[in-house]
Amino acid sequence: MTALPEALQPLYQAAREAANNAYAPYSQFPVGVAVRGLSGRIYSGCNVENASYGGTVCAERNAIAAAVVAGERQFDALLVYTPQEKLTPPCGLCRQVIAEFFLPETLIYSSNHQQQIQGWTVQQLLPDAFTPLYLANSTKVPN
Numbered sequence: 580m581t582a583l584p585e586a587l588q589p590l591y592q593a594a595r596e597a598a599n600n601a602y603a604p605y606s607q608f609p610v611g612v613a614v615r616g617l618s619g620r621i622y623s624g625c626n627v628e629n630a631s632y633g634g635t636v637c638a639e640r641n642a643i644a645a646a647v648v649a650g651e652r653q654f655d656a657l658l659v660y661t662p663q664e665k666l667t668p669p670c671g672l673c674r675q676v677i678a679e680f681f682l683p684e685t686l687i688y689s690s691n692h693q694q695q696i697q698g699w700t701v702q703q704l705l706p707d708a709f710t711p712l713y714l715a716n717s718t719k720v721p722n
């Protein structure tokens with residue numbers, strides 16, 4: 580864990596702002612995420628919870644979906660913001676979605692209100708990920 584580097588400030592600001600709009604009445608655990616597409620543009624998302632609980636969508640997936648809507652297909656950075664002492668890594672489901680769009684060596688950051696930050700590569704978060712490559716190179720079996 581270190582202090583926030585200058586280069587990550589735009590992602591940090593976007594993620595922190597998004598967390599202000601988190602809809603988290605059940606967990607009261609607001610999360611904001613910012614991703615940077617290969618165009619250089621930054622997109623953000625917050626967690627949006629649901630009374631069914633299972634319908635909840637994490638900030639990571641909402642940020643990635645917003646970017647995909649805008650035409651992005653590849654990303655070179657993702658930063659999570661939570662106002663928590665303990666830095667929050669993406670959940671298992673989000674790790675799978677991250678593996679779809681990010682290179683294995685790309686750093687995924689988590690940060691907090693004290694501007695502390697920690698990074699993991701996609702590969703560290705989800706080793707031996709099932710990616711689109713498996714489908715592209717698959718033997719097509721008729722049924």
Ligand SMILES: O=c1ccn([C@H]2C[C@H](O)[C@@H](CO)O2)c(=O)[nH]1
Binds near residue numbers: 606608609635
């Ligand atoms: O990386 C994470 C971890 C959790 N959550 C959300 C899901 C739920 O709304 C709340 C508590 O799990 O935080 C995220 O959005 N991203």
